Amino acid sequence: MDIREIAKRARVSTATVSRTINRVPTVDPRLAKRVWKVVDELGFYVNTQARALVSGKTRIFGLVVSEITNPFFPEIVQSFEDIAVEHDYEILLTSTVHDPKRMENAVRRMIERRVEGVAVLTFGMEEALLEDLRFRKVPLVFVDVAPAVPRVCNIRINYQHGIRQAVQHLAALRHERIAFVTGPLSLKSAAARRDAFHESTREIGMEVDPNFVIEGDHTMEGGIRALAKLAKMHDRPTAVLCSNDMTAIGVMREAYDLGIHIPGELSVVGFDDVRLAQFMTPPLTTVRMSQTELAKTAFKALLKEVETETPAPHGTEYTLDTALVLRKSTALASATRIKADRTASFSEVRSI
Numbered sequence: 001m002d003i004r005e006i007a008k009r010a011r012v013s014t015a016t017v018s019r020t021i022n023r024v025p026t027v028d029p030r031l032a033k034r035v036w037k038v039v040d041e042l043g044f045y046v047n048t049q050a051r052a053l054v055s056g057k058t059r060i061f062g063l064v065v066s067e068i069t070n071p072f073f074p075e076i077v078q079s080f081e082d083i084a085v086e087h088d089y090e091i092l093l094t095s096t097v098h099d100p101k102r103m104e105n106a107v108r109r110m111i112e113r114r115v116e117g118v119a120v121l122t123f124g125m126e127e128a129l130l131e132d133l134r135f136r137k138v139p140l141v142f143v144d145v146a147p148a149v150p151r152v153c154n155i156r157i158n159y160q161h162g163i164r165q166a167v168q169h170l171a172a173l174r175h176e177r178i179a180f181v182t183g184p185l186s187l188k189s190a191a192a193r194r195d196a197f198h199e200s201t202r203e204i205g206m207e208v209d210p211n212f213v214i215e216g217d218h219t220m221e222g223g224i225r226a227l228a229k230l231a232k233m234h235d236r237p238t239a240v241l242c243s244n245d246m247t248a249i250g251v252m253r254e255a256y257d258l259g260i261h262i263p264g265e266l267s268v269v270g271f272d273d274v275r276l277a278q279f280m281t282p283p284l285t286t287v288r289m290s291q292t293e294l295a296k297t298a299f300k301a302l303l304k305e306v307e308t309e310t311p312a313p314h315g316t317e318y319t320l321d322t323a324l325v326l327r328k329s330t331a332l333a334s335a336t337r338i339k340a341d342r343t344a345s346f347s348e349v350r351s352i
Helices: 003-010 012-022 030-040 048-056 072-086 098-114 128-133 159-172 188-203 220-231 245-260 275-279 291-307 334-351
Strands: 062-064 090-095 117-121 140-141 152-158 178-182 213-215 239-242 267-272 285-288 316-321 322-323
Touching: 003 012, 003 030, 012 030, 012 267, 030 245, 062 072, 062 098, 072 117, 072 291, 090 098, 117 245, 117 285, 117 291, 140 334, 152 159, 152 291, 159 188, 159 239, 159 267, 159 285, 159 322, 178 188, 178 220, 213 220, 220 239, 220 245, 245 275, 291 316
Parallel strands: 062 090, 062 117, 117 140, 140 152, 152 316, 178 213, 178 239, 239 267, 267 285
Antiparallel strands: 285 322
């Protein structure tokens, strides 16, 4: 089945069929309706490779994430694909698993498939690996690390806002010994979250014990190791703020094994707000960085670059805000709670 047969059955020209199936907006809607009716009846599928050769457009975007097994990324992938389908785009997905060689192979594959743009939502891979794509003037989207050059967009995450809310929330609960478990500090995003924590504690005049800031690796195992270390301290923290939710979940697991009650003895706050966070016991208080909004912003940025003939000379920057989501893994600091309970008991005795 080819477009000549479709044109014959729809009683239109082959040019009209071609423009219709390539979604050219100037086609008469009545003719387009007849064409699509025949296409559906015959079960015709467009040869996208042939269409790309004619139009020079593949309608394929590349999407690079760190690892599919991390609960943070599946929602990004799903949201990115959903909006891509709405705009008649396909997605070429790859996960780097933090392997530069794998990233290099993925870039080569994207060049071969002639992708129209690439969203790099990895929080850690070096942009230098995509020099080949920049050389070919393929639009790119990064998180936090984009160079200021044409056809490159940067999504700047406002870590400070959400982390400031988390610190102030813990301070309001009378926590004076707050620990912070970072991600790998070789990642700019992890260093930015740590710096936001330090800035937020300085703003309220809180001194943080340097031993309370522990470098993790954004995994549950890293959270387990971090709390095991903190628990051995003589004057251990009453609250732990984590650089991501997976670390926080590891902290909660180790607290269970050590018999440390959450939130009675230890308050825990995560970062990201993955779906799993709300199903923890207790549900995890965390800083939300919307994966859906991140994916939508990345796609729309690519689409805008593809449709723009004259790109901004220094690239384009977008901002994604963060905000605290209160659940049940935080409570009044344990020492304050004991004092309050004793005061209440004394008042009850006096009343008797």
